[in-house]
Amino acid sequence: MVYYDILCYIDVPQEDGKNIRVYLNVEIQNNPYPGYSIITRGYAYVSRIVSEQWGSEYDDKNYDGMKKVYSLWIMPKAPKRKDGHMNVYETNERIICGTTVEEKEIYDKGVILAIYLNKEHDLNKKYEEHDELLTPLMVLLNNVLDYKGKQRIIEEYGLNTKKIESEVKDMCDLGESIVLEARNEGKQIERKEKNIAHVKKLMIGLQMSFKEAINLLEIPEKEVKEIEKYFQS
Structure with missing residues (x-):
């Protein structure tokens, strides 16, 4: 079983009036x-998303119906040396002999984009390249800024805060409340049970993976092994 952070498809309008469908996967x-x-x-x-299209987008009578997949990986806690880096991985044709060239849309069915951000990035300083993308991402995924701080910077970049206002506020409130609650209750006897509850809230409420949740809560490694058994059962 695979749990994606975000998986959807988008029908992209073309100049000829038709749409081209692509699948988008986003992982934090x-x-x-x-x-x-x-x-x-x-x-x-x-690969998994391409194979899941079998029977809906393509089959053994029409392999050309296969739709392209874009998998976007955002790492908000990357090392400082990689802050602002973006790498793309895709399929390219290399002709061994001859001159025949195939259209890229035929064979390039998967693209991976990795974006690296450092949580200590000074938000008053712009990134040298693609700042219009990197800074808003850094703001949305920054667990230090409060809601008003996020809203101020987002507005500076011309984004429509009304469309994302409730989502951003809910994420800020949920993340802050869960982390604060976990830290305040850290010395109680029910520590193990409380940690399990907090991890579960983050996994369900913010669609985090188990590893992402324990990293955010800063649970010691020796305690992680104990509560991990609960999620494996």
Whole structure:
């Protein structure tokens, strides 16, 4: 079973009036070094999403119906040396001999985009490249800024705050309340049960993975092993 943070499809209008459907997967990965390559995991997700199209977008009578998948990986806690980096992984044709060239849309069915952000980035300083994308992402995923701080910077970049206002506020309130509650109750006897409850809230309420939730709550490694058994049962 795979739980995606976000998975949807978009029908993109073309100049000829038709639409081209693409699948979009977005993952927020707090730990950029979980013990395996994030890029390898990205390829696994792309492959999974392509195969899930069987029977709806394509089958053995029409493989050309296969739709392209974009998998976007955002890492808001990357090392400082990688802050603002963006890498794209896609399929390219290499001709061994001959001159025949295929259209890229035929064979390039998966793209992985990795965006690296550092949580200590000074939001008063613009990124050298693609700041219009990186700073709003940094603001939305920053767990230090309160709601008003996020709103102020988002408005500076011309984004429609009315459309995302409730979502941003809910994320700020939920994240802050859960983390504060967890830290205040850290010394109680029911520590294990409380940690399980807090991790569960983050996984359901903010669609976090187990690893992302324990990283946000800063649960000691020795306690992680105990509560992990609950989520494996």
